[in-house]
Amino acid sequence: MDLEPILALIKALDNSSLQKLKLSSGDFTLELEKGQTYIVEEVPKETRHLEVSRQKEEAQTTKEAQKSNYHVITSPLVGTFYRAPSPDAPPFVEVGDIVSPGQTLCIIEALKVMNEIESDIRGRIENILVENGEIVEYGQPLFEISPL
Template sequence: MARRVERVQQAEQEKPVVEAGPFTLSDVKQLVEALEGTDVTSFVWSRSGDKVVIRRGEKPATVAVAYPSPAAAVAPLAPLPPVSAPAAAAAAPAAAPAPAPKAESKPGVIVTSPFVGTFYRAPSPESPPFVDVGAVVKKGQVLCIVEAMKLMNEIEAEVPGKIAEILVENATPVEFGEPLFRIEPA
């Protein structure tokens, strides 16, 4: 034990005194040399607002945490037991909002978006819309534009008839298969 104390004292006398102020490269090298041969794996030293952190040994294992994505609601296979009124009232706000009335429930032909993009009723902001509610259209007439990947794609009427409903607001995103128009055949 006495030998070890002597070696530490001798090493302290041989090492130059570290000056106050910001750390220099030689200061950091001296710290690394002082830690060599020891069991120290992590060392932190602050001085004059500067901070030196030295870590030795193997890099700590990185733990990747995967969070499950929300699953789509699946209809139960068996009927659920009845729920008491207070529990049902508490579960009601957590339920998904009721979907908007489907256009398919009304008579007519539904024109859907063939891809994901942005729905535009007119060729430019200054131009009038291609069609309005009540307009009579011919098969193949342009109804709107869906922009997808910077390409403007004209969507045409699949049947002749009258525009009964426009189901999407101008300049809004649309999904593949989303209903755009309801046409009552002529």
């Protein structure tokens, strides 16, 4: 088998905007597919200032929650916060709901793994501090619960 034509096809695919190439001839089939490419973008300097401001607000929110006798559920990891198991499903909990220990409150997706965050006390959901689809940090407050 002559590899020169195959190598020429690989080079042509690499230099083109095509992502996939399939070639069949008789009982011979050749499929070539480009790997994923990643685009790295520089984060604007303003973002850093916003993050610092947000962290200060979160710290203030935590202090306020402690003063108000709420039990605060915090994020155990960095990831994306989801209120429901799927986009078309109802949220796990709403403000005013009574929750029990072990009850799922939300999901945090990290590295394509869905991590269920559960309540560790019985109480009423007073505040949901994060928006659906928002990136959360380790230790960031997610829920304020009034113990029952």
